[in-house]
Amino acid sequence: MPEFVWPWLLALLPLPWLWQRLLPAARSHAAALRLPHRQEIAALAGIAPGRAGLRGAPRWLWLVWALLCVALARPQALAEADMPPRSGRDLMLAVDLSGSMSETDMRLAGRPVDRLTAVKAVLADFLDRRAGDRVGLVLFGQRAYAVTPLTFDLETVRQQVLDSVVGLAGRETAIGDALALSVKRLREQADPERPNPNRVIILLTDGVNNxxxxxxxxxxxxxVLERIRVHTIGFGGEVRSGAFGLPFGRSEPEIDEDALRAISARTGGRFFRARDTDELAGIYAELDRLEAITHEGRPQRPRRELYPWPLGTALVLTLLALAVPRREARA
Known part of the structure; x- marks a missing residue:
């Protein structure tokens, strides 16, 4: 059985009858109105010229009114309830925007790019696979900022990542602040309908806490106190450095791997080292396997709009009724 979104609009059905019965004065004064081509208009509507009021209205006109009222009430068909699977993860991304993220030591599609551009490309693909997760975003440099709260709207998170620029939060690196803010947001934005979510922080940085x-x-x-697992990613390729900052020789970028390993080990997470976009993509694929968890979501009943049917039928009836007198007139 169809259900109506606005069933109270069905109360308009007897409106023409009430107009005819309760407002006789309106009918008595109707004759005082002189319309040009009155005879032709009445014939076109299928009403006798001398009875151009509601009492003389043809049956199709009443049917059209009823169909319009049904369409206005917006009928919908409800399918059987299903239980779609939903991930139990609350995932907070903490992304480094410090000055060193502008280092051009990555390659993407065969061309050199800076670290932040590479991170954006891989994160966009990572977010595409987060269906069912609530994801939030913290950006940090000298300070840490919660840019996006935990949300199922992954497109918003993706857009915020793409809009970020190096130095937006300062040129230095506040790893501790970013991690503490991520923990705070996961605690404050807990979903009461999911009392035991799998809460995870993925912290990506290319520097040292300074x-x-x-x-x-x-x-x-x-x-640890909040039972939040932290995976850390040390990101950055090999850079060449020499006298006066000129590129010469080969050395590893300055990343405090020991500190990142300690954070992950303490919280039950893992530390990863990514020197290029392929390794970073592989890390996110590994995180998919580590954090895989699903459970049944809330029951959902898909809705299908039915109002186009009565609305279309009313339109067809009107066109047919208007076309019949014309054919008769031509004959």
Whole structure:
């Protein structure tokens, strides 16, 4: 059985009858109105020229009115309830925007790009596979900022990542602040309908903690208390450096791998090292396997709009009724 979104609009059905019965004065004064081509208009509508009121209206006109009222009430067909699978993850991404992320030591589609551009490309693909997850975003440099709250709207998170620029949060690196803020947001934005979610932080950085007020060790303790697992990714390729900053020789970028390993080990997560976009993509694929968890979501009943049927039928009836007198007139 169809259901109506606005069933109260069906109360308009007897309106023409009420107009005819309760407002006789309106009918008595109707004759005072002189319309040009009155005879032709009445004939076109299928009403006798001398009875151009509601009482003389043809049956098809009443049917059209009833169909319009049904369409206005917006009937919908409800399918059987299903239980779509939904991930149990609350995932917070913490992405480094410090000055070193502008280093051009990555390659994407065969051309050199800076680190942030490479991260954006791989993160966009990673978010495409997060259906069912609530994802939030923290961007950090000298300070940490919660840009996107936990949300199922992954397109918003993706757009915020794409709009980020190097240095937006300062040129230094506050890893501890970013981690502490991520823990805080996961705690504050808990979903009461999912009392035991799988809460995860993925922290990506290419530097050393040299700013902020919260030491990384203290932030890791906060994550442990909240039972939040932290995966850390040290990101950046090999860079060439020499005298006066000229590119010469080969050395590893300055990443505090020991500190990142300690954070992950303390919280039950894993540390990854990515030197190029392929390794970074492989890390995110590995995280898919590590964090795979699904459960049944809330029951959903798909709705199909039915109002086009009565609306279309009313239109067809009107066109047919208007066309019949014309054919008779030509004959």
């Amino acid at each position: 700013a902020g007020v919260v030491p990384p060790e203290k932030a890791a303790e906060l994550a």
